[in-house]
Amino acid sequence: MTKPVLVPPGLPTGAGGAPAILAEHLTKRYAPAAAPAVEDLSFTMPRGATWGLLGGNGAGKTTTIAMLLGLLVPSAGRIACLGHDMARDRFTALARMNFSSPYIALPSRLSVAENLRVYAHLYDVPLAEKRIAELAAQLQLTELLDRPAGQLSAGQKTRVALAKALVNRPELLLLDEPTASLDPDTGDWVRSWLERYRAETGCSILLASHNMGEVERLCAHVLMLKQGRVVDQGSPAALLEKYGRDDLEDVFLDIARGRSRAEVPA
Numbered sequence: 001m002t003k004p005v006l007v008p009p010g011l012p013t014g015a016g017g018a019p020a021i022l023a024e025h026l027t028k029r030y031a032p033a034a035a036p037a038v039e040d041l042s043f044t045m046p047r048g049a050t051w052g053l054l055g056g057n058g059a060g061k062t063t064t065i066a067m068l069l070g071l072l073v074p075s076a077g078r079i080a081c082l083g084h085d086m087a088r089d090r091f092t093a094l095a096r097m098n099f100s101s102p103y104i105a106l107p108s109r110l111s112v113a114e115n116l117r118v119y120a121h122l123y124d125v126p127l128a129e130k131r132i133a134e135l136a137a138q139l140q141l142t143e144l145l146d147r148p149a150g151q152l153s154a155g156q157k158t159r160v161a162l163a164k165a166l167v168n169r170p171e172l173l174l175l176d177e178p179t180a181s182l183d184p185d186t187g188d189w190v191r192s193w194l195e196r197y198r199a200e201t202g203c204s205i206l207l208a209s210h211n212m213g214e215v216e217r218l219c220a221h222v223l224m225l226k227q228g229r230v231v232d233q234g235s236p237a238a239l240l241e242k243y244g245r246d247d248l249e250d251v252f253l254d255i256a257r258g259r260s261r262a263e264v265p266a
């Protein structure tokens with residue numbers, strides 16, 4: 001069995017020993033001569049927290065999540081999820097993780113229940129039918145279980161994608177744009193649901209989002225990415241204080257436009 005990665009002394013880990021995610025000097029180049037999509041990214045995300053990856057289009061959020069899931073091999077650097085080194089012990093970690101992304105479509109001709117059964121089988125979920133019924137009740141999917149996934153609205157598909165992401169009761173959840181294309185009411189419902197789920201289960205959540213209100217509400221800590229690098233980070237409150245702003249959207253614009261607090265118009 002592969003030895004778990006040790007946490008450097010002094011770093012917060014939260015409950016359960018190893019941190020949820022330990023990323024060390026991660027770099028990804030899609031081609032040898034290309035500019036890095038992610039460059040020298042390091043962070044330690046403790047257990048039980050929700051953290052946000054914020055950045056404009058092309059900042060490297062999806063690339064980072066794909067590396068954390070082992071879907072992309074980093075050009076340099078090292079990742080440990082839940083104490084497992086992703087280069088050596090990826091499958092042990094993946095059994096305890098899950099993700100949802102708007103870029104991955106569920107097989108459209110399979111019904112919602114069939115889709116969830118496939119994933120329950122892949123994750124070897126015990127009492128799969130019971131788990132599917134439980135998730136369907138929690139995510140208001142019971143009426144939709146027999147409908148083909150391809151015939152659902154965007155909001156319904158998002159709830160099915162969340163059910164898929166939770167089927168194995170993950171300890172670490174990676175969410176790429178969890179409320180993209182949802183109306184404000186459904187988006188709010190999903191955010192409340194995620195808050196409650198994290199509080200009840202102690203699950204660790206890393207979410208990539210363009211929605212500043214969502215990040216401010218859900219995340220204890222935000223990594224601000226620009227051109228593949230972390231240009232700032234901290235709690236939403238600390239970032240608001242640092243930039244002298246009232247909402248995170250303005251902080252985002254300051255960072256995107258390279259303005260420091262001294263340059264922010266009063």
Ligand SMILES: Nc1ncnc2c1ncn2[C@@H]1O[C@H](COP(=O)(O)OP(=O)(O)OP(=O)(O)O)[C@@H](O)[C@H]1O
Pocket residue numbers: 030037055056057058059060061062063064
């Ligand atoms: N498969 C790929 N091949 C080559 N370059 C890629 C590939 N995927 C992403 N990139 C490039 O890597 C950089 C980071 O892209 P990424 O998709 O990670 O950004 P993002 O922050 O998720 O953006 P968005 O908010 O638009 O989804 C961009 O310059 C993008 O063009």
